[in-house]
Amino acid sequence: MIKIHTALFAILMLISAVKMDNIQEQQGTLSQKLGQAPVKHQLSYIDQDEKHTVIPAFSEEKHQQEVKMLSTTTEKKAPKPKPKKKEHAKTAKPASSKNQARYSNEEMDLLSRLVHAEAKGESYAGKKAVASVVLNRVEHGSFPDSVRGVIYQRNAFQPVSNGSINDKPDQDSVKAVKQVVKEDDRTTKAIYFYNPKTATDHWIRSRKIVERIGRHVFAV
Numbered sequence: 001m002i003k004i005h006t007a008l009f010a011i012l013m014l015i016s017a018v019k020m021d022n023i024q025e026q027q028g029t030l031s032q033k034l035g036q037a038p039v040k041h042q043l044s045y046i047d048q049d050e051k052h053t054v055i056p057a058f059s060e061e062k063h064q065q066e067v068k069m070l071s072t073t074t075e076k077k078a079p080k081p082k083p084k085k086k087e088h089a090k091t092a093k094p095a096s097s098k099n100q101a102r103y104s105n106e107e108m109d110l111l112s113r114l115v116h117a118e119a120k121g122e123s124y125a126g127k128k129a130v131a132s133v134v135l136n137r138v139e140h141g142s143f144p145d146s147v148r149g150v151i152y153q154r155n156a157f158q159p160v161s162n163g164s165i166n167d168k169p170d171q172d173s174v175k176a177v178k179q180v181v182k183e184d185d186r187t188t189k190a191i192y193f194y195n196p197k198t199a200t201d202h203w204i205r206s207r208k209i210v211e212r213i214g215r216h217v218f219a220v
Contacts, residue, residue: 103181107147109169112177114151116169117159118193119216125187126214127176132186133193133218140191187211190218 103111111134119127137143137150144150152160159165179185188211194204195215207219 103147108177108181110151110165111147111181112169112174113165113167114157114159115177116173117164117167118157119173119214122214122216124172124176126216127173128180128185129187129190129211129213129216129218130193131177131180132188133190135180135186136189136191143191187213188218190220192219193217194219 111131114134115127115130119130122130134147134150138145138147144153151157151165155161157165180187190210192204192207193216194201196205196217197215199205204219209217209219211218
């Protein structure tokens with residue numbers, strides 16, 4: 001009986017030794033495979049149809065290539081800043097266009113008649129200066145804001161009082177008015193003028209003189 005137990009024990013020990021050898025052999029084979037092949041990162045997911053885990057191989061080298069390709073694509077798609085358009089300086093409209101639209105033909109005719117009456121016998125520059133005074137008054141806060149309003153202001157100009165404002169203007173007077181209005185070519189910044197030989201108003205003589213053209217003195 002003792003011999004039988006001893007024999008069974010020996011058989012069990014032999015079987016255990018064989019299993020250990022098989023396990024060690026499998027581990028050695030696995031180690032060799034791992035040593036020869038590059039290490040791969042593996043991601044797993046559950047296949048619902050087969051009910052078992054599937055482990056796709058994921059190469060580190062392939063991963064780096066994909067990252068590089070993604071970076072390159074992103075760089076290509078990055079929008080480049082658009083070059084700024086050159087800003088062209090806005091050119092102001094000539095003053096002649098503004099004045100031409102502002103003053104009607106009737107006002108220019110009225111101004112030509114005043115210039116003819118006030119500057120009869122004066123030079124072309126003297127005629128332009130008289131027209132300039134009227135336009136300067138139109139733009140001045142102390143006077144009416146229209147040619148007609150300035151010319152017909154009470155006691156402003158003698159030709160209105162004596163009726164010579166109704167005389168037909170000569171060509172030089174018409175030309176002088178057109179040049180002053182359409183080209184904004186004013187001869188003076190004065191808002192007053194008078195003939196020192198005939199003027200009797202002491203107040204007008206107290207104004208600061210800025211121009212002397214022919215028989216007229218121009219003042220502010």
